[in-house]
Each structure stands twice: as C-alpha cells, then as structure tokens.
Amino acid sequence: YCEIRRFACFSDVSVLASFRGTVQHGLPLEIGDTVQILEKCEGIIYIHLKSADIKNKGQFETVIPNEDSVITEMTSTLRDWGSMWKQLYVRNEGDLFHRLWHVMNEILDLRRQVLVGHLTLDRMRDVKQHITARLDWGNEQLGLDLVPRRDFGMVDPDEISVTELYRLMEHRHRKKETPVPASTHHLFVQAKSLMSTNLGEELEVFFSIYDGREGRPLSERFFVRLNKNGVPKSPERQCTLFVDLGSSDLRKDVYVVAHIIRIGRMGAGEKKNVCSVQYRRPFGCAVVSIADLLTADSKDDHLLKVYACNTESEWYQIHENIIRKANARYNLSGSNTGLSVSLQLLHGDVEQLRREFMVLFSRGVSVTKKLGFSDIIMPGEMRNDLYITLEKGEFEKGGKSVARNVEITMYALDIDGQILKGQVAAGSGEPGADEYHSFVLYHNNSPRWAEQIKLPIPVDMFRGSHVRFEFRHCSTKDKGEKKLFGFSFVPLMQEDGRTLPDGTHELIVHKCEENTNLQDSARYLKLPCSKGNLPGNNQAVKGNKESFWITSFLCSTKLTQNGDMLDLLKWRAHPERIGDCLSKLKEIDGSEIVKFLQDTLDTLFGILDEGAQRYGLKVFDSLVHIINLLQDSKFQHFKPVMDTYIESHFAGALSYRDLIKVLKWYVDRIIEAEHQEHIRQVLKATEYIFKYIIQSRRLFSLATGGQNEEEFRCCIHELFMSIRFFLSQESSGPGPMNQTQVVFLQTFPAVYSELLKLFSVREVATFVRETLGSLPATLHSDCPLEAVKLQCIAKTVESQLYINPESRCILLPVVLRLLQVHMQEQRDLVMCAHILTSMLSLLKKDDSEQPLLEEVDLIVDSLLGVLLRTILEITNRPQPAGNTLRLQYQDVTGEFVACLLALLRQMSDKHYQKLLQCFTSKDDLRDFLLQIFTVFRILIRPEMFPKDWTVMRLVTNNVIITTVLYLSDALRKNYLNEKFDYKVWDSYFYLAVIFINQPCLQLESFSSSKRKKVLEKYGDMRVMMGCEIFSMWQNLGEHKLNFIPAMIGPFLEVTLVPQPDLRNVMIPIFHDMMDWEQRRSGNFKQVEAKLIDKLDSLMSEGKGDETYRELFNSILLKKIERETWRESGISLIATVTRLMERLLDYRDCMKLGEVDGKKIGCTVSLLNFYKTELNKEEMYIRYIHKLYDLHLKAQNYTEASYTLLLYDELLEWSERPLREFLNYPMQTEWQRKEYLHLTIIQNFDRGKCWENGILLCRELADQYESYYDYRNLSKMRMMEASLYDKIMDQQRLEPEFFRIGFYGKKFPFFLRNKEFVCRGHDYERLEAFQQRMLNEFPHAIAMQHANQPDQTIYQADAQYLQIYAVSPIPESQDVLQRDGVPDNIKSFYKVNHIWKFRYDRPFHKGTKDKENEFKSLWVERTTLTLVQSLPGISRWFEVEKRELVEVSPLENAIEVIENKNLQLRTLITQCQARQMQNINPLTMCLNGVIDAAVNGGLARYQEAFFVKDYIVNHPEDGDKIGRLRELMFEQAHILEFGLAVHEKFVPQDMRPLHKKLVDQFHLMKSSLGIQEFPAYVRASPIHFTNGSPRTCRNSVPNILSPEGARLVARRSPLTYPAVNRYSSSSLSSQASNEVSNITGQSESSDEVFNMQPSPSTSSLSSNHSASPNVTSSAPSSARGSPQLLDKHKHSRDNACLSPRDRPCSAIYPNPLDSTQVTLIHVLYTEVVKPLPSSWSLDSGKDANAQLPDKFLVPPVPPRPHRSGNKRITLSATFRCRTNISRNPAPPFTPSPTECHSAGLVSNSPVLSGSYSSGISSLSRCSVSEASGTEGPPMLGVASDPPPPHTSSHLPTSASSGSDELTTRRENKTPPPYSVYERTNPRRPVPLPHSLSIPPPTEPPALPPKPHQLRIANKLDSDPRRLEQPPRPRPLPRKVSQL
DSSP: OOOOOEEEEEEEEEOSSOBOOOSTTOOOBOTTOEEEEEEEOSSOOOSEEEEEEEESOSTTOEEEESSOHHHHHHHHHHHHHHHHHHHHHHTTOHHHHHHHHHHHHHHHHHHHHHHHTOOOHHHHHHHHHHHHHHHHHHHHHTTOOOOOEETTEEOOGGGSOHHHHHHHHHHHHHHHHSOOOOSEEEEEEEEEEEEOSSOOSEEEEEEEEEETTTTEESBOOEEEEEOTTSSBSSGGGSEEEEEEEEGGGSSTTEEEEEEEEEEEOSSTTOOTTSOOOOEEEEEEEEEEEHHHHHHSOTTSEEEEEOEEESSGGGGGGHHHHHHHTOGGGEEESOTTOEEEEEEEEEESOHHHHHHHTHHHHTTTOEEEOBSSOOSSOOTTOOOEEEEEEEEEEEOOOOSOSSOOOEEEEEEEEOTTSOBOTTOBBSOSSSOOBSEEEOOOOTTOSSOEEEEEEEEOOOGGGTTTOEEEEEEEEEOOSSSOOEEEEEEEEEESBOTTSOBOOSEEEEEEOEEOOTTOOOSOHHHHHTSOOBGGGOOTTOHHHHTOOOEEEEEEEEEESSOOOOHHHHHHHTTTTOGGGHHHHHHHGGGSOHHHHHHTHHHHHHHHHHHHHHOHHHHHHHHHHHHHHHHHHTTSTTTGGGHHHHHHIIIIIOOOTTHHHHHHHHHHHHHHTTTTOSOOHHHHHHHHTHHHHHHHHHHHHHHHHHHHTSTTHHHHHHHHHHHHHHHHHHHTOOOSSSOHHHHHHHHHHHHGGGGHHHHTTTSOHHHHHHHHHHHHHTSOSOOOTTOHHHHHHHHHHHHHHHSHHHHSHHHHHHHHHHHHHHHHHHHHTTOSHHHHHHHHHHHHTTOOTTOOOHHHHHHHHHHIIIIIHHHHHHHHHHHHSOOOSSHHHHHHHHHHHHHHHHHHHHHHHHOOHHHHHHHHHTOOSHHHHHHHHHHHHHHHHHHHSGGGSOTTOHHHHHHHHHHHHHHHHHHHHHHHHHSSGGGOOHHHHHHHHHHHHHHHHOGGGOGGGSOHHHHHHHHHHHOOHHHHHHHHHHHHHHHHGGGGGGGTTTTHHHHHHHHTSSOHHHHHHHTHHHHHHHHHHHHHHSSOHHHHHHHHHHHHHHHHTTOOOHHHHHHHHHHHHHHTTTOTTHHHHHHHHHHHHHHHHHHHHHHHHHTSSSOOHHHHHHHHHHHHIIIIIIOOHHHHHHHHHHHHHHHHHTTOHHHHHHHHHHHHHTOOSSOOEEOOBTTBOSEEHHHHHHHHHHHHHHHHHHTTOHHHHHHHHHHHHHHHHHTTOHHHHHHHHHHHHHHHHHHHHSOOOOOOEEEEEEESTTSOTTTTTEEEEEEOOTTOOHHHHHHHHHHHSTTOEEOSSOSOOOHHHHTOSSOEEEEEEEEEEOOOHHHHTOTTOOHHHHHHHHHSSEEEEEEEEEEEOSSOOSSOGGGSEEEEEEEEEEEEEESSSSSEEEEEEEEEEEEOHHHHHHHHHHHHHHHHHHHHHHHHTTOSSSSHHHHHHHHHHHHHHHTTHHHHHHHHHSSHHHHHHOGGGHHHHHHHHHHHHHHHHHHHHHHHHHHHHOOGGGHHHHHHHHHHHHHHHHHHTOSSOOHHHHSSOOOOSSSSOOOOOOOOOOTTSGGGSOOOSSSOGGGBOOOOOOOSOBOOOHHHHHHHHHHTOOOOTTSSOBOOOOTTSOSSOTTSOOOTTOOOOSOOSGGGOOSHHHHHHHHHHHHOOOGGGSOOSSSSOOOOOHHHHHHHHHHHHHHTOOOOOTTSGGGGOOTTOOOOSSOOOOSSSOOOOOOTTOOOOOOSSOOOOOOTTTSOOOOOOOOTTOOOOTTOOOOOTTTOOOSBOSSOTTOOOOOOSOBOOSSSOOTTOOOOOOOTTTGGGSOSSHHHHHHHHHHHHHHTSOOOOOSSOTTOOOOOOOOOOOOOOOOTTSSOOOOOOOOOOOTHHHHHTOHHHHTOOOOOOOOOOOOOOO
16 A cells, blocks of 8 residues: 555556555455555555546546556456456356357467567557457457457547448448458368379379360479389478469369379380380379358368370370260279368459468468469569470371380470570479470370470570470380480560460471580471461471460560550651551550550650640540559559559650540430440540649649649530530430439549649539539439439548548538438438438537537538438338348438437537427427427337447447437427327327337446446436436326326336436336326326336346335435325335235245246246235236146146136136137137137146036036037047046055245245145155245245244244145035045045145143153144145145144053054955955064053053043043943954955965964953953944944044144134054064065055154254154045055055945855845844944944935035036035035944044044054054044934033034134135035935945954944034035126227
C-alpha cells in the first residue's frame, strides 16, 4: 500500500502481480486491474505507473490508458475470456477449452511483442491483424459481441455516424459469414517414393497438369530424380507448387500426370555387363484427377497406381489412354508398384500462402508455372520462357536391317554459336543444364516423344540465338556407342525482330557423320531449317524423307511474334504505312498491346502531334480501343500503368485541343447517328480521355505560363453544352439513345476529380448540377436510365466533390429530389439506401456548424416522412425465398434503419421544434407520431440486427429514448383533455413497454465489465423510460380509465424487470389503477383478473423473483393505507402475493431435470389454488394437463388418470360445440368427453387400476348403447371383459405408504411446515424412499425421531425432513370381509381409496418391569386423515387432521395374538386348497409361533395379565383377560390343526423338522397348562368354508372398549380399522433360522416378526437397531419386496383358486343340497348358539336366508341401475355409509369358518409381517391390521343394547369433528376423484354354499370360536355414528367454451 505524502498527477496503474491485500488498509488486486493513484510515496515501487485519461469524472468515470487501443482491447477481452474459459471446463467442453487456451497464450505473446515496440510498421500491421483475427474468433466462439473496428482499432460509436457504424458492422458480419472465394488456386505436390519390387535403376519423375478436355498440358513440368530405392535423391527438391490455376481449372477432366523414366540399360531384363551406357527409357505413368482433391482430405498421402504401355510406340499418349480408360493399350507396371505423393490444394495469393503455411514452404518448394499467362496479368511481371516440345520424327533405317534407337540431344546456342549455359531445363525441380537428352524408344524409326523442354533465355540474348537438335543411334552391342547421323536447328528470332511463331514446326534433318564438326554454327545456319520456309527451287532438301517435328510456345512480357505491332512501333521507318498500322491495332491481341503499353501510347501521341489533321480521328479511335481494352478483367491491373504514364511520361502538351475537338464531334453526332456502338465505346473511355485532356492542358500551361486559358474554358463549356443537349433528349422507350445516355452516366462521375485539377469546386459542382439536371424528368419505370441515374448520383455522393461542404450545398437539392421520387415510388430501394447511407455518413454527432444544421433541415424536410414510410413498407413485406435476395432485403432494411437513426441523432431541439411546427393539422401530427412509434417498435425487434450486434442495438435505443423524450411533450400538449386520442397514447405506452423489456437492455445478464461500460456510456435506459411512463401516466387524469385493464399486463411485465429503481417507479401505477377502477365500478375485479392472468404467463417465462413479491406487497400496502377501500385492496394484494409464491415455487421446481414429487406437488398446489381460491377455470384446466404430462413422464399412470378425470368431470354428455383448446381440436363436448374417457381408461389399465377403468367402460358403454352405436358398444364390452381378466390373472404389487414432514422456512411455500402421506413406488422400502427424498432436497436434514417437532424447528432457517412408514386404513370393509372374494380383488381395496393412515409408537408407562416388560408396554396410536384419498391426482397429499389414542398392554396383546391367528388360518386355508407352490411358508409360520411360545412368549402374557395382582388392580379388564385366554387356547387349537395339515403335505426331507414341531407343540401345551381343550372347543365340529379353522367366541365385553384404553384424542381405537404392517427391522428365533436352513430359503427381514422403533430410535435410518422393548407397528414392506420370499408369495397369491375352481376332497367336499344345508344350519345353531359378533363377517346376515345356486365374485362394487342420464363418478373413498334400512342385504347362512371381525381384515400371507410367533421372548408387540371402522356398523347387524356404563366413555367430539371436515371440504377441496355415486345402491352379492363337515378320519376337529357380544351394540346406541353423512362432493361446474 502507499502512504499518502505528496500529490501526484492522475495516473493509471497496471498491476504486475496479484496482491491479496490482507494487511491493514491493503487493497486486494489481481493482475491487470486498473487503479487510479492520487499520491505516492518514495521508496520501492511494486506497481507500474502509466499515463491515462479520465472521462466522465464522478461515479461512473472511465479510465482510458494512453496506449494503443489494440492493447487495451486485448487486456479487457482476455479478462472476460478468463472466467468464461473456466466455465468451459466445468461444462466439459474440452475441445473449445483447449483451443481457447492456445489462442489466449498466442494473444499474450503477441501483446508482449506490441508492448516492446521494436516491430517495423509492416510487421506491426501484420501482428495487429493477427491479434484482431484471434479476438474475433474467440468472441464468436464464446457468443460475445461483434466489435466494430477500423484499422484494427475499436471504434467509438459516438465518434462516427450511425450509418458508418452500420457499414463497419455489416462488413465484419459479412466477412464472418460469407468469406470471399479465392479466384487463384495452387497445387502443392510432394513426391515421396516409388514402391516397386523390380527397382534397381535410377528414375526421373515428371509431374504436370493436363487438360483432358482440350488434350494439352496446362503447366510446365516438375522434375524429381529418384535413386535406386525409389526415394528422392535430393529431399530439398521433392516439392513444388503449381501456381496460377484458375477456377475453371478445378474440374473433373483436369489431371495431375506423372511420367516416370528409368535411367539404365536398353532392356529392363538385360545383364549388367552387356552395356555400360545409360539410356533414358520409359517406365510408367500415373494419373489422378484434381476433382478428387476437392473432396478427399487434402492432407492425406495418395498412392497412385503406375501403368506401363503395352507398346512403346504408344508412350507419348499413355496418359490419354489411362484417362480414356483404353485398357487394351496399357497395363499395371507391377502388382505392387505405386507412386506415393502428397497433394494439397491451396487458395489465394502466393505471398499470403507463404505466410500462412510457413512449414510447408520451408522445405525448398519450387514454383512450377502455368503455360502462358495467368487469368490476370500483373504489370511489372517479368517472364521470358520458350517451351519446345519434342513431338516426333521420321527417320530412315540407314542401311540397318532393324529400325534405329534414336536419341535426341538438344542445345541452345547464342549468336556466336556458343552453348548457353544452364538454359535448357527439363522441369522446374532441377536446375537448368547445358543440354538435354531425350528418352530412347527401342527400334523405332518413327518415334514420338511428346517431351517438353523449357528455355528461359534472357531477352537480350534472344536475337541471333538458335536451338540445335542432334540425332544419334544408340547401339545395344557391347560397346553401346551413340552414333550421330543427323541434326536439325531452328532460330529463335527472325530478322524483323519477331520471335519463333507458336505452333508446330517440321524441321529438316540434315545428315552428317559422327566426326562432323557442328561447333561452327555459321556453316549450317546458312542452310534451311524448316520445310515450310523452303524456296521452291530447293528440290534436294525437299526430297529428304527424314523430318523432325517440334512445337514451340513463347510466354514473354517483352518479346512479340506480331509483325503489325512491330510495324506500329517503327512507324517513323515507314510513314506511308501509318494508316494501315493504326487500323490493324484493333486486331492485335490485347496481351501484346499491354506488353508494349507505354511504347504504343508514345507512338500514338507522336503520330497525333505530327499529323493531327490526317491521323487525328484514327489516333483517337486507337486510344479509345486501348483504354477500353484495360476495362477487361484480364488487363484491368494495367490501369495503374496507364495512370503512371499519364502522370510521368505523357508529353503531348498540344493534344488537348485535338482530343476535345474529336470528342465534341462524336457527341454532336449522337443524335443523328443510326449506329451508336462506336460512339458508346468513345463515351465509355471518357474518364481517361479527360485525364489526357487535363494533363495535356496542365503541361501546356506550365510551358506557356497559362496562355489560352479562356479558349480552353470555352471549349470545355461547349463540350458540356453538347453533352447536356444529348442527355436532355427523351425517347418513348428503351432505344439506342437511352443506351448511349446510360453509357455516359456510368463514366461521368469519374471525370469530377480531373476537372477539379483545373476548375474550382463550385464550378465543377455547377457543371455536375446542370448536367444531371438536364436529364429528362419523367421516364418510364422500366427505362434503364432510371437505375443509372441513381448509380450516377451514388458515385457523385461518394466522390471528393460531394465531401466538400461548398459543393455539397449545390449538389444536395438535386440528390434529394431524385431520392425522394424513387423512395416514394418504392423503386431501386437498394441504391436509394446506399446513397442515403453515404450522405449521412458525412454527418458527425458533434458537428454543430451552421451549414451542417441547414443540411440536416433540408434532409429532414425532404426525406424523414418518406423514410419512415419506406421502412414500414419493406418490413411489412414477406421476405424473399432466395438466399441472395434475402441478404439483399436485410441489407436494405438495415441501411434505411441506420439512415433514420443517423438523421434523428443529428437533430437538435430546433430541428424537432421546426418539424412539429410544420404539421398544419392535428391529424397530420397524429399520423406522424403513430408512424414513428410503429417504426421504433420495429427497430426494437430482436431480428432487426444480428444477435451479436449489441453496440448497434445500444446506439439504436439511445436514439429512440432521446426522440421519445422530445415527442412526449408534443403528446402532452396536443392529445390530452378534450383532444385526447387513445390510439396515440396506446402506441406510446406499448412502445415504452417493449423498449424496457428488450433483451439487450437487461444489464443483469451481462458480465460485470460489459455492464459497467454500458452504464458509463448510456446509463440504465430502462429507468429513464420507466420514469417517462410514470410521468405520462400521471398526466392522463381521468383518461387513465381508458387503459384499465388493457395496460395492466404490459405494466406488470415492466415491473417484473429485475431493476429496483424501475420497480419502485412502476409498481405505484397499480395502486392508481385500483383507485380509478374503484371510482368507476365500485370494485377492482378487472384489475385483479388481469393481474392474475398475466402473472401466470409472465412468471412461467422466468420473470419475477422473491424480491419482487415482497416489494409488490410492501409498496401497495403502504399506498392503500388511507384509502376507503383498504380492506378489499388488502385482500387483492394478499391474493396476488400468494399466487406469486406458488408461481415462484412452481417455476423453481420446473427448472429441475427429472420429474420428482416436488414438481408434482407444486403443480397440485397451484392447480388447487386456481380452483378453490381464484375460480379461474381455464387456468385450472391448463394446469390439469401440465400435471397430467408430468405424471405420464414419471410413469404415474394411475395418478395421470385421476388428474385427467378432473377435466372429464367438468364436461357433460352434450352436443355443445367446444373451441380448439390446448391440443384438442374443435369438437363437441360429447366427443371430447369420449376421448377423455378412453384416455383415462387406457391409463388406468397401464397403472393396473382396472376396477376404476371398468366403471368408466360401463359409463361409456351406456352412452354407446343410448346412441345405438353397437360397434363401439361391442368394443367397450370386450374392453371391460379384458379388465376383469387382468384383475384375476395379473399380479399387482401393493405399495408402501410413508408419512413425511417438511419443517423449516427453506422449503417452498406449498411444503413449508406441512406433513404429507406419500404412496411409494413399486418395491420401494423406507430406506429407498428416504434416500429419494433426500436426493430431491439435497440440503435437507433428516430428523432421527418420530416425535412432533417444536417451534424452533418450524421457524428454523433450514430444511428438516421427518419420514416414517404408516399403515393404510381401508374403508371398503364390505369387500374385504366377504368370504369367497379372491385375494387378487381384496388386495386392491386394501391400498386404494385410502383417507386414513395409522402409526403406532410403543412406550412404557409407569415402572418398567425388567423381568416382563409387557406389563407396562403401551402403544400410542396416531391416525392421520388426508385432504384427499390415495391414490389421487398426486402420489402424496397433505394431512388434514391428526388423532392420538393410547392402547393398553392387554389390548395390545389381544391384537397381536388375533393377528397371528388370522395369519395361521389363512396359510392353512391356502395349503389345504393347494394354492401354495410349496409348504415352506406354513412351515416357517408354525415354527415361529411354536418356537416363540415354547421359549416363553405366551407365558409372558400369562405372567403379566393372568396373575392375581393384575386382576385385582384392574377389575375392569376381566372380560379382556378372558378374551386373551380364549385367543391363546384358540391359537393352540389352530396350531394343532395346522400341524395335522402340515403332516399331510410335508415332503419327506422335512419330516424331521415336522417331528420337532410336534414335540415342541406338546411342550407349548404343557407350558400353557392345556391338557385338553375346553368343552366349547371340543364339542363343535370344524368347518372350513374357505379352508381356515374357525371357532366361535363367547359373549365378552369388547376388549378395545374405551374403558380398556386411555383416551387421548376424540376417537377410540375402535374407530380405526388397523392393518397390520411391519417395519423392516426384524428378529427371528433360532428355530426360524433352522427352518430357513432346512428349506433352503433365507428369511428376509420383511417375512419375520418385526420390532417397532422406540421414540428414541430413528425410524428414518436402517443403521439404528430397535429396542427390544418396542412393538412394531410400522408397515411391512412385504407387499412389494423383490426378495425371494416375496416372489413366492405373489406367485402363491396368483395361484389362489376361487371356491368354484377348487377340487373336491375331504377338505373341500361337493356343495350340499338344500336339505343338507338346513340340517347343518340347525345343528350349528343348536350346538353353538352363535350370537352376532363384531369380529365376524356374518354379523349382518340373517340365519334363515337361502344361499344362491352359484358363486359370484364381486371385483368392484356393483353397477348401479341407470335412471335417466345419471352420471357415475369415481369415488376415492369407496365408503359404505348407507343405513341398513335403505340398503338391506339378503340374509345368508352364517359360516362357521369365518374368522373375520368387523374391525379386522382378512390377513393373507401377503399382508402378514412375519412367520414367527406374535409374541417373542423379547416382548415384542404386534398390532392388528384392523381395529374398528369409522362410520355405522355393517349391514344387517343385529346388535344387543350396550351396557349402560359404556356410552359415557365414547368420545363426544367425533361428530363435531366430522362436521368441521364436511364444511371444510364443501368450501375448499376440489371435487373428489371418483367413479362411484356415494348413494348408489349396492347390488346384493350372494355368498357361496357352506361346505360339508370333513370326515372324522381327517385331522382332529377344532371346535368353532366362542361368540362374543358385538361391540357394535354399543355403537348402535349413538345415532351420530349410525347416520353419518357421506363425504361431501361439490357439484361439478360447467366448463366454459374450451
């Protein structure tokens, strides 16, 4: 840190190293941070000071370092990239992460180079270009903004015009999107190796590019030497670049050809010692198409197949044969022969490629040129190459018997006959040689070579040089001699200076001997060389039959083969031929003219000076021809050559007179001339003609001191008068005159700069104005002159003449007039936009000079209105289809927008005042305001500019808000009070709203650096516009009512913008709206409705937050404090605030990835809120479908069905038409309801909730039947039948239920401090459910106890979860207690339509007896009542009411033993009916019960409750003690019978275990003191109606009566049908484990008797073991366990047979006839004397009833009788609350085997929690699965009057609680989800016949249970319980037209 000692100037600090700033007064800094230093102290400096400028001093001041802008940009950009680069790593975008890392390092290195400052200007330019390219690449990859640049530096938008800014952005955007295709291409070739098995000789490879279409080579050859191994001899000479290929050369029929020549013996198979002379012999050829390189990876190596020709004479055309695929003429050189090359196409300039591919060019790459000039000839290019191709020869045998082996040796010789050293080149790869040897064809007198040789002879040595060809015969004998037998020669230049003509030449072969001296070239040069040039008398030479053909081609920039060109250049030698030479100039090739351009021009002006009168016109025409020749693209680069000539070499001081004269002569002839083609050529050359005229006059003035000035000016004025005259000519249509005018206008703007050299700016501007003004005013729209006029104007505006302010004021009116006409007619808009952009680019933001202000006035008056209309017109047009047209359309739109913005930004207060004053009427002003507001809305559209044009968008918004501030005054002054205009004000507000909401102004989404820059330059424009909205709103007064409720939604959207200042400004407007609405209608329901509707849509889009909710609430509550309507206002604000809470929760939940309970619960909460509190039906239906989609995604098909049923219940079976809504088409209400029914049925089917689907099938079938739609009726009946089959055949898992509490303020509103019961997934246990919830709420803390939390937990700023399992209390007791109903059916009603759940918590009261803890073991039973039944529209519902009761130890013991007896009966029944796949479950259960009893289980009960002390101290429990004793005897009797059944079915290998069980059973009887069973047990025969032993009960007081239990809550334990479910913790006896070992099955923790965790033990974690003093009442997970025993258990359930399917046996005899039934009944009633019992299912049956003839299985409550069009609804309760008098059931014979009670549910093995005893030695306590029902007694109960002392102990508040529940549900709960009418009469379902008594030979008989007095007798005395009203269901409302 710095100690302040002295003042220093403002400086900028660049931090060199990071500093943590942990010391006192320390400032933490990172590398690159900028710090402003005000003072500094002496000493060591750890920071770097550099000068800087401070802008906008104050809060938002900007520090701008005085350094290169590129360095500043690099620093800020790298800082922004740094944080984004780290996020790439987090998002696992590895590729971009590493690429960006390399680019950042590269930029840092380049930044270092720039900072050092040691670079040259050119190098600095290259480095900056490289830096900006990398910065742009990175910004594009990271989605950052496009940076406008000029000369590599960032541009400040305030320092240039908007149009110029747009052009910069557009240029960079187009450059980024559409790179300009390169016109020049190059082929890189690298020869790598030749792979062949028969090498051994050196090779030469010649590469060339060959045009297969024209049959000629396109390039010279590239030559590579290979050694004997096939690799290049010189690695530095193996690469070349074939340059200057045109785009037309990249086609399929252009090939790379490689000819391979071997160096060695004549024959490839000759022995080495035959000949020592080396010959060049053909080897092979390879070909590849260039088109293949365009598609393949250009960096791959290519292995080219090498072919050899079958006949050597075909070698010259082997490549053509390969291309034509003439397979008969060539074959593969070898099976393994291949030429490996690397080929790569490159594009662009060669120098640029050298910089970009430095590695490529570092290998010593040679350049292989194209034959001839490239498509574009550059001036200064020096080339002088002569290409000679050895074509063929015709030779005589020479006295030989066989043909010769001819070899050609070629030399280049100078004028003295000396050999030119190094001027013979075989190709570009190797240096030139002194001579060249051709390859040899074996024994061929007519050889064809087609070898190309390059002679790069200098120009000064061309004259007198010649080429000599020597022909030798190569012997194959031992000596291998080469004998000379002839020669030919050809001179390279003729005597007149012309070079050897291009083409084929037949040369004469002069015979000679080996010893002939050819060194004296003068001797043979006198001989004729070519047969084509022989004189007619030379017959001797003509008779020579030997000839040699060559083809020559010259590519020279200095030499010519054209004689006419030479004649023109030598005109002084032949003055008489001047006219002919000038006439022939037009026929000379253009390349020849440009080669000698300066000499030609000197010649023309020389002739003009000496013979102007005679040759003036021809010289002028020749000059025009040359000028127009340079307009050709091939020669356009020679224009600078002509410009240089005019400036530096032109000397015709008198030429201007003749040029003006001839030009005027042509212009004057235009009107009369019939053929104007030549005149157009003259006018096309006007630019350069004027250049010569002006330069000639300047030379004359310099030479004469300015003489004849007036004469010159008069000539120019006369010339322009002639021009204006011909331009003013009108024609009826497109004709020759129009075409000529077009040509002149195209070239006229180029003359301005030349005229300015001799005339003043105003004079030239006057020339231009008068010339353009002379054009015809009215022309046809299709006239080409119209477009050219605009082009001329465009060039004028871009010229230097227009940039000058003096001339601009003269030209501007002409330009504006022409623009206005075209824009009004919507013609040539592209050019109009271009002109306007150029004009406005000259207007800078800060210019305030008077001429500039006048120009702005003029442009505004002329073009502002038409510009607005044009933008509206082009933006409303549909975009064209083509890409080119679409881009053009976008360019035009953008340019016009930029022009409008530039014009508006340039306007000052005076301009706006003048503009508004010029409107003569309010209507005109109104139209203008509407127009400009509409245009501004268009400019704000996201598609107006590309996404990354943030700079342009900010400038646009700045201009818009400035203009709006000006126009708002006009709005207030002209359209308020009686002149109020709603449309203008509405347009204004709408514009302001969308302005604030546009994405580019949401600064919160920007990075901190970007946000800071925007605030520094523009401030927060949203707040400015918000203040303007508030101000304008306050001015409206009573007119505010016109915008209520229309503007509520838009203003609400503005307030949701996360800007505190904006919210504080805008939220009070809602108070104003409420106030005015209250004044108008006495309420503000419209405001409320609109707020609610818009909140949902806006918040679902991600707008709004918790801060906004609090701010909205606080601001409005404060505003309405003193209002008379304060109460209703508070209600509205509270409603809206609660809706926001739910919507925010919903949005937060929807952000999560997968569907979870939080999403579904939040949707349910919002759905109910819309239904119950807001009554918004349409929103309610929308969220129904959102919830439905969530359920489908989560595969909650049952919940999805219930959800869709909500919408279904709102519809009726009517023909009312419904509009299209959501995904529903327009259809009738009947059709939609039918569709919904079918969808719901399908989902019920998928969710295995077939019972509900059946009732919907019935309802739909009734509708089909009423319409006589028998086809669909048949399908529906079949569907219904299939559902019945699925009920009976398919397996269904029973879910677990869990209670979960959400405590703490961190939970969402809909969960906070509430408890729910959740329906678990299949196979989901407590631990899995707990883990799932913790995953959904990762920040939650699991509570480790089941006690109710205190207030500290409720108010904690955290999340607490409390989870434990609960047991369902089924309400459909009529189905569950009915005999003959299969378990498949009962299992559905046990876990469906459940309103109540139970949880038992054991505890010790009083002193705990360590010896026998059962004495003090009580159970706290909690009953939870839900707001809706499960399953329903959610997997969880909130708990509405909790009730607690305490169960005494004696009652608990009775429940445990009852439940175990029920389990034993069920297993014995299933075993007898052979419904079990094996006997193991029964074995395990018997073993568990007997083992526990032997080890003291039942004895503990005896010790606890049968002792004298307990009986004396608890006299009121006498009946219960008797009941416990009966149950213990009953259990012993059941065990005895079970052992008998077990003995019958036990397999042989388990006999030892059975014997052990029998022995232990006798010990058990002894321990209980049972020698024989009581008389009432022994005297009764046993009956097994359903296969289970049954004993009748004596009449004893109810063991669960209120006097036996301590009453904690309003209901006694009797009112809860409890289902025995056990937790997952278990303890099994040693015997149980032994059974497990014997049977091979492990006893799962779910299949044994389990412990209930104590209050101090966690029910949430499986890691905590339970206390041995606890009784388990948590639900067993056996109903969904995937473990082995569960699988057997479910299979056992499916194997259960109905009574009619069971086999007849001793256990299941045939059904008896009526006589037998009567006899059995009489016997039963006399012996047993059964009394009505609350513990049996026969409690409501008349003993005199007759049984039906067959069994009926009731899968669902029976179908009610239809009366009219009565609807069927799906009841989630399935309760039977109907009084017996209204719904009498037919009497039936009581079954002695029925063991169920009214409060007990048949406990199948599926529901049992253990196969061990109900009492363990560790004092476990079980609870029954059912302990009484809420509501009236069962049907047909014949109850005795209760004892008088019992009624006083019944709870008195049960009825009132029910009334409260009814009232609450009627008012708030949505309609229940049901398919049943609660008042539907039940169809009587008869029960099966009683079965006969088993014969005495079967196992010993077990007497029936003694009867009990029914506890229901007591309940009957309470009329409130007999007549409880059914659960209310609000009537469904009619759906609106949805």
